[in-house]
Amino acid sequence: MSSLTDLLDVRAGEDAHLVLRRVSVLDPVAGIEGVHDLVIRDGRIAELAAPGEADEDGAEVLEAEGLHAFPAFFDPHVHLRTPGHEHKEDVETGTRAAAAGGYCGILAMANTEPPVSTAADISALREQARAGASVPVGFLATVTRGMKGEELTEMVDLREAGAIGFSDDGLPIVSSRVMLRALQYQRLCGGTIALHEEDPDLSGDGVMHEGPVSAAVGLAGIPSVSESTMIARDAALAAYEGARIHVQHLSAAESVEVVRAAKAAGVKISAEASPHHLCLTDEEVRSLDPNRFKMNPPLRRESDRQALIAALRDGTIECIATDHAPHQAEEKEVPFEQAAMGVTGLETAFAALHTELVLPGTIDLGLLVERLAGGAAPFGIERPTLAPGSEANVALCDLAAEWTVGEDGYESRSQNSWCAGRTLTGRVLVTVAAGQVAYRLRSFSLGVAS
Amino acid sequence: MKHLLAIDGLSRDEIEAILDRAESFAEVGRRDIKKVPTLRGRTVVTLFYESSTRTSSSFELAAKRLSADLVSVKAAGSSVDKGESLKDTVATLSAYDPAAIVIRHPYAGAAQMVAGWTAAAVINAGDGKHEHPSQALLDVYTLRRRLGSLDGKRIWIVGDVLHSRVARSNLIAFQRMGAEVTVCGPPTLIPRGIEELGCEVSHSLERLGEADVVYALRMQQERMSESFVPSLREYAATFQIDTRRLNPRQLLMHPGPVNRGVELSGEAIDSPQSLIAEQVAAGLVVRMAILYELLAGSERPAPVSDDEPSPTPIGQPA
Numbered sequence: 172m173s174s175l176t177d178l179l180d181v182r183a184g185e186d187a188h189l190v191l192r193r194v195s196v197l198d199p200v201a202g203i204e205g206v207h208d209l210v211i212r213d214g215r216i217a218e219l220a221a222p223g224e225a226d227e228d229g230a231e232v233l234e235a236e237g238l239h240a241f242p243a244f245f246d247p248h249v250h251l252r253t254p255g256h257e258h259k260e261d262v263e264t265g266t267r268a269a270a271a272g273g274y275c276g277i278l279a280m281a282n283t284e285p286p287v288s289t290a291a292d293i294s295a296l297r298e299q300a301r302a303g304a305s306v307p308v309g310f311l312a313t314v315t316r317g318m319k320g321e322e323l324t325e326m327v328d329l330r331e332a333g334a335i336g337f338s339d340d341g342l343p344i345v346s347s348r349v350m351l352r353a354l355q356y357q358r359l360c361g362g363t364i365a366l367h368e369e370d371p372d373l374s375g376d377g378v379m380h381e382g383p384v385s386a387a388v389g390l391a392g393i394p395s396v397s398e399s400t401m402i403a404r405d406a407a408l409a410a411y412e413g414a415r416i417h418v419q420h421l422s423a424a425e426s427v428e429v430v431r432a433a434k435a436a437g438v439k440i441s442a443e444a445s446p447h448h449l450c451l452t453d454e455e456v457r458s459l460d461p462n463r464f465k466m467n468p469p470l471r472r473e474s475d476r477q478a479l480i481a482a483l484r485d486g487t488i489e490c491i492a493t494d495h496a497p498h499q500a501e502e503k504e505v506p507f508e509q510a511a512m513g514v515t516g517l518e519t520a521f522a523a524l525h526t527e528l529v530l531p532g533t534i535d536l537g538l539l540v541e542r543l544a545g546g547a548a549p550f551g552i553e554r555p556t557l558a559p560g561s562e563a564n565v566a567l568c569d570l571a572a573e574w575t576v577g578e579d580g581y582e583s584r585s586q587n588s589w590c591a592g593r594t595l596t597g598r599v600l601v602t603v604a605a606g607q608v609a610y611r612l613r614s615f616s617l618g619v620a621s
Numbered sequence: 622m623k624h625l626l627a628i629d630g631l632s633r634d635e636i637e638a639i640l641d642r643a644e645s646f647a648e649v650g651r652r653d654i655k656k657v658p659t660l661r662g663r664t665v666v667t668l669f670y671e672s673s674t675r676t677s678s679s680f681e682l683a684a685k686r687l688s689a690d691l692v693s694v695k696a697a698g699s700s701v702d703k704g705e706s707l708k709d710t711v712a713t714l715s716a717y718d719p720a721a722i723v724i725r726h727p728y729a730g731a732a733q734m735v736a737g738w739t740a741a742a743v744i745n746a747g748d749g750k751h752e753h754p755s756q757a758l759l760d761v762y763t764l765r766r767r768l769g770s771l772d773g774k775r776i777w778i779v780g781d782v783l784h785s786r787v788a789r790s791n792l793i794a795f796q797r798m799g800a801e802v803t804v805c806g807p808p809t810l811i812p813r814g815i816e817e818l819g820c821e822v823s824h825s826l827e828r829l830g831e832a833d834v835v836y837a838l839r840m841q842q843e844r845m846s847e848s849f850v851p852s853l854r855e856y857a858a859t860f861q862i863d864t865r866r867l868n869p870r871q872l873l874m875h876p877g878p879v880n881r882g883v884e885l886s887g888e889a890i891d892s893p894q895s896l897i898a899e900q901v902a903a904g905l906v907v908r909m910a911i912l913y914e915l916l917a918g919s920e921r922p923a924p925v926s927d928d929e930p931s932p933t934p935i936g937q938p939a
Contacts, residue, residue, distance in 0.1 A: 383814030383817035384814075386814045386818065389750035389789050390729055390749075392812075459729060459751075501706065504706075506728035506748070506749070507730045
């Protein structure tokens, strides 16, 4: 395991000096729960002092009674659209959105234009991150050249240039032979291979989940088995090669079963689920609104959603990943079948899941906090923690704050949030990432209460 | 009713109001002068992104019979060919302040989106494989004239249900009018989960005899190359409606255009129990009624619907 900033890049800034007074601290993995003065000095967690007892010592003091401090979140699945589609998102706007969502680290997918397939591509992106990233960002490279699914990229070279891992996300690796070669070659270079699992033959021209709703609205369906059969294939190949794979955006109950069985059999496999798959079902598609409800994999049935939640609880799914996929209005203000796939999620993940899953009692707060930071470990990165002595990565949240998504605009350059117009309960007020204050909610100023 | 976007969301009362209005236009159609002045000075735009003969011509004639000014736009040869987006095309046409826009589009939800972008009443003349509400209304009208009522009648919809917007709209409309519907076809052409719409599913014509009405759907050539059926020959052998499978008390319908010898035998098409010609004639009066209800029917009290409200157009606040 490497620390966050060993592998990821961020714009250099001032180390944070903060005292969060009387804050409710919750870090279930480190076994920390209780009201403390959380002291951040020189960008590190200096101390969890008794409430009201910490010295100011020149630090900014925030009266945080009633607020919560969590280890900041880690998103292993973000589309920064750079290079090539900077009109949708870039490193600066995407990491600002991440900071606003309480994230201290994100991994950017490689399906850009051109795709991130060479060491030079990685180096250029890392330079951009050091110039303008609000939170540490790591870059994945494609598994195959140009994402064509035919030849492997120079994986050793890419790893030396700093690629965190590999993914052709956006497209599946259709050829079993190419998949097997990539898994074999991983022994040489390391780096988790993250997989968008889909059989394009089964998906066909589908645009939503295949089931009663697609039958009712006359949209072509993407069957659940399009996902689960490919996961089963790749789990078998990973077992055969002893390789390490990460399954992206699980959506179907059948897929959960495959991952659970593979884990039980000892396959080195991890899995993520997205907030929209955990909160929504294909019933939303009856609205025929592609801006909020068209994505791949598609929203599925309530039974699938329940299977994802159960997997989140039992650890079959170890992390929540937003699959933040920005698109401009021109690509979304068209009929459903013509619209681009994907929704944004960085700014709303915590609030949406807190509102939809924690407040109704479906999962508890500790589990949500644990899973929102669970995306680091599958890529060999240390999980953010509030344990004294560690680098400060903190999300300060107001669990009672209500806000309407989109009302004050977005940090992201795009507006295709699946939460647009929803009123959510719970809001990130301050994010400390890699020891620096990465975000403060505008209406919330530090120091006034001290 | 502001728009006609889908049958789903229309109450039985709303459907019957349109059918009753259509009856009165049928009476007008028997006069020497078939034109009424209802929409004089108002503009109707038809915007067709897909080829169509009977739907476009009957909407155009319906607008003319109601004395509206008519603008017909076909995607081929228009600014659409030059890459203009649907939203921009609608904004352009809306500048003429039309009372109604009749739109056919190859993708689901297009009419609903247009309704969010224009002040005009929007009529869905077919959106992808989603809905074709005016077809369903003219089919119900045709059946009601012949049977008096659809209550308790058994209707079989036979053929390529998967790719058919007519099947979807008619399934909903027939059920709302009290009929029991069975969809029938090879498993590859029946959408998974359609039984949740309340219909029966059959993969054989064995029990076709129980139907009061047989509604055959158009079978397209390209379905073979996509492996939905092995051959049109085998399809016809298994699912063609012919006079041997049809009994004389059953009524036969088809939305047109027919593939003679594929989904229907020539004999069946030309048999006295075929309502296909009546359907075409009904198309005109029902589309007049739709235009009338949306554009001139506002002085009538709005029928109370106990069904779910019609969908909010995308792009408008819910």
